[in-house]
Amino acid sequence: MEYINAALLGVIEGITEFLPISSTGHLIIAEQWLGRRSDMFNIVIQAGAIIAVTIIYWRRLMDLLLGWREPKNRLYAAKLIVAFLITAVLGIIVKKLGFELPENATPVAWALIIGGFWMIFAEWAAAKKPPYTSITWFVAILVGIAQVVAGVFPGTSRSGATIFIAMLAGTGSRVAATEFAFLVGIPTMYAASGYELVRTIRDGSAANEDWTSLAIAFVVSTVVAFVAVKWLLSYIQSNRFTAFAIYRIIFGVLLLGLAAMNYIPQDGDAVPAGAAATELRPVIGQ
Template sequence: MDGLLQAILLGIIEGLTEFLPISSTGHLLIAQIWLDRRSDLFNIAIQCGAILAVTLVYRERLWTLATRWHRDPEIRDLLGKIVAAFGITAVLGLLAKRLGVALPETVAPVAWALIIGGFVIFAVEAWLKRQPVRSQIGWGVAFAVGIAQVIAGVFPGTSRSAAAIFAALLFGLTDRRRAAEFAFIVGIPTMFAATGYELLQTLTDPVARIREPWRDLVVAFAVSAAVGFAAVKWLLRYIAEHSFVPFAYYRILLGAVLLTIGG
């Protein structure tokens, strides 16, 4: 398959799966069994494309945070918690990367992360049924979301969005839609920073700079953003009235498929 067509397909897969709690890594791993292996910059950049979609979805919310934080104590408090969650992710994530603390993005670790994550969803959903709906974002939620994003980076297949959303739910933010919103907004600076880091690494490496298929990267970025926008809008409507349980079944099935392929 032509490289550009592969890039478009990978952009579609990333846009569809980045925000659903089903692991974009797992799906890209399946796709790359038949497609060419891509660079770390490419894989992170298409995630950044999906994050651009979140920026568009929450553009009014983000504008409010940017322009009213100095006048509104509640907005300032929320912004502080977003910054805290991002700060934890940035510091611990960079430390983990420097130390090489991460499982390989190979079939078995990703498959088991998918399966274990599926059972975690079942457990959290069973627990949520006994909890009142709480929409207040506490500091515990901010710290939990920050740490959860690092865990997702260390264990490919966990799903960054799933880890962040369920961390928020477990630490007191039992409103699913509100938990998803906070997790997605925290993901914006996280993924932009990760893309910037990888871009700098590539640009300062003459060999990597020449080898990187920039056209494919830009096209995949744009496709991921467009598809991701539709996926986020759908997910927010879905979780307003439904649980995450169907995604748990899907994760377990996908993990089993990966183990079968890998075996």
């Protein structure tokens, strides 16, 4: 059963990490039945999702790296770097200030609901704009800020926040906004996971891990994330994000209901360990 539970958590992480529906909210519920997990476990399954996206975009990444002499590639890469640096600097500032919200049901549920309505509004507003595919400096700056906001407010969804701020700021194309959001998410999430991994190894908590469970969860998360992201990239070619927005609202209401009935942790209750390494939490501190 332990290996099955590990695989199920890998499936949940793989599906929810890059879809704009928040991995934190889903892990909060899943761990009530599948058991709480260590920080190391969550680092591993998140790493699987990051690797999957890296594989999907490896051609684009190689084009940016090897084709840096082309002005278009240099400019795009510079905007990715600026967005990442803004996230890193603001993340450190937020960590020093000690500002973070609890990762339990009520705040996550409200973030899901508010984010759902935000997505509907963003789609409506973006539809009125020309379908520009260019990423401006203004978009890059806002995407960097949005990643930090997603980390401060669990349940916001990093991918959702970055995609829709890009669309509202002038990138009317869902495809172009999603690509930039995912590309800037790759170094951001590698940095976040690396930070948390070093911290976990230093405090010695990695010594008692079940490495077979970790391996199963990692492989499952990688495969599922690969399929989920490939499907999403195909889906948004001809569909809006409205279905995800409606799902977020329904799921958020469900979370509020479960919290009210004390089926899952509420404000002030113990935070599930499994939520600790999701959505940039390592970047802005524990």
